[in-house]
Amino acid sequence: MSKPFESLATSKQQRIINAALKEFTDKGFEQASTNQIVKDAGIGKGMLFYYFNSKKDLYLYLIKYCLDITEHKYFSLIDANERDLFERLKKIALVKSEFLKKYPDAMNFISTIVLNGFEEMDDELQARMEAMKGIGYEKMYGNLDESLFREDIDAKKAYHLIRWTFAGYEEELKNRLRDQDMRSIDFEPYFAQFFDYLDVMRTCFYK
Structure with a gap:
């Protein structure tokens, strides 16, 4: 700055x-x-x-700003001590919901970067964006209690299936919302639908 x-x-x-x-x-x-x-x-x-x-300097500053608030106002509020996968995902969704309400412009902007990229980012900024993806993954799937899964299920494989399922769901949402202004979207139905899917998967995979 x-x-x-x-x-x-x-x-x-x-x-x-x-x-x-x-x-x-x-x-x-x-x-x-x-x-x-x-x-x-x-x-x-x-x-x-x-x-x-320059216009480019302003744009790069905005990327850094959005990464900062994502780290400090979103990731930092996620309870990584919750070891039940589905409860953690629910809590993450609730934190994300509040983040969307408080920072709609930032979420709109960073979504365009994720979807479309920006070729003029330097290596340091590209590396930071990749690191943030890794932090997000760890917040979602790190330090979970595998004993909650049914005994006839390989927990590691279950994690992969769950992750692939929600990656596909997220991609579908991105495509549906690609040309919409996130400031005008009512996200409550999307979160309600997500919670329903979590409950179905809990029934499938847990004891």
């Missing part, structure tokens, strides 16, 4: 960030207009480029 931007009041920083997140999400990097960003943020264009050297 540039020192001039860092010195701004938090409310003004957030106004600029939210305006930029919305514009880049709606139009993509190439088509996004810095004129629209400064208009929505209520600042002069010269000030935007005083805080950030």
